[in-house]
Amino acid sequence: MSLQAAFDAYQRQDFDTARQLLPSVLAAEPHNEDAWTLQMYVASSDAEKRDALRQVLRLNPKNQYALQMQAQLGEDMPSVPSPSHDTSSDVYEMMWDCKYCGTEKLLGVTHRYCPNCGGVQDSEQRYFPSDEEKIAVQDHQFVGADKVCEACETPNAGNAEFCTNCGSPMSDAARAKQLSSELRAEGDAFDQSHEKDQQTREKQHTAEEAEKAAKTQRTKWIIIGVVVALLAFIAVFIFWTKEVSVIATGHAWERSVSIDDYDARHKGDWCDSTPSDAYSLSRTKKVRSHKQVPDGQECSTRRVDQGDGTYREQQECRTKYRKEPVYDMYCHYTVDRWEYSRTAQAKEQGQKPYWPRYQLRCEDQRRKGCEREGGRSESYVLLLQNTDTRESYECDVKKGLWTQARVKSQWKLNVSGMTGGARCSSLQPL
Helix, strand or coil: CCHHHHHHHHHCCCHHHHHHHHHHHHHHCCCCHHHHHHHHHHCCCHHHHHHHHHHHHHHCCCCHHHHHHHHHHHHHCCCCCCCCCCHHHHEEECEECCCCCCCCCEECCCCCECCCCCCECCHHHCECCCCCCCCEHHHCCCCCEEEECCCCCCEEECCCCECCCCCCECCCHHHHHHHHHHHHHHHHHHHHHHHHHHHHHHHHHHHHHHHHHHHHHHHHHHHHHHHHHHHHHHHHHHHCEEEEEEEEEEEEEEEEEEEEEEEEEEEEEEHHHCCCCCEEEEEEEEEEEEEEEEEEEEEEEEEEECCCCEEEEEEEEEEEEEEEEEEEEEEEEEEEEEEEEEEEEEEEECCCCCCCCCCCCCCCCCCCCCEEEEEEEEEEEEEEEECCCCCEEEEEECHHHHHHCCCCCEEEEEEECCCCCEEEEEEEEC
16 A cells, blocks of 8 residues: 555544554655654554654654654653754854955954954954855864963964954064054044045935935826826716706517426536436546645755854755645536526517517426426616707616606606716606
């Protein structure tokens, strides 16, 4: 039996069937992670559940379902292996470039000060290294750790001129202090000049944004004005009417009878919805719906700046699903039913309406070829003429009003001011 059959049984909460199907699947595919995961959920005892959990974690230490199960079992699972991945190795040093002397790719934790000129690290200028250049925090080794800072007793590389932890000079202190002072002064002057330039650019940008906003506002009001004018025109076109005087010039009517016949109808539907009196059935297997089935995981690595000169690589996983078709039996069948067949119709001018004449085959008998009346409909039209322009109108009215209306009787009617079309709902006798 397939893993899918076991999974279907699990979804139906038929755990006994799932337990019966899984051993043959596991025997054929002992390294199937999905099968062991399902076994973990349908196991009938804690011992079986622990065994399945161990197998899942052995195949994939990051399986989310197994980790959740492990957390639920807690101390009852001392022998279940934890994921072998050491998350501490996912913490790496950020990098920064010295803006005073141009030294590049200094380490965010190791190099608080530039080892070349003593310039202080700017925390806002730190950046992520490439995958080839990243250095785990606990794995970084100093080059030639043969100098110890007298100020903070931090070991430094043999070629370091300044302490990488506190910035104290390691040699030729006077020259280093003078150089550092000059560099900082130049840096301050540069920062002040840069700040002035930045302020000037910001003022220019503000003025440009204000002008742009004003133009946008003017454009918006123009568009609003055009839209309002267009809506007003449409409203006038649709709703503007004028009242005219009309006289009745005649009557017209139409009457129809719908006729059904009883016969064999060929239809199709899912077999569980087939009517009980259907016959000549034929069945085919068709896709009725789809279901989402777990299909492993999708994992990605995200870098998170921890704000202290380091970053961590955080793995985020989500369950993948595949869409599988759900098949069912579809039936083509024949069933005897009444359905519309034809229409008998009569229409004339005048005030003497009648129903159309017709003949029915074996009326109302439930035999093939027999007919019955399905329904009736009727409409009544009053013919009108404008007393001023001689324009003609036709209005559908209720039978009572139609019957009472006399030829040459006077009426008032609203017509469209733009198209001249009659608004028959406004028709009233004078």
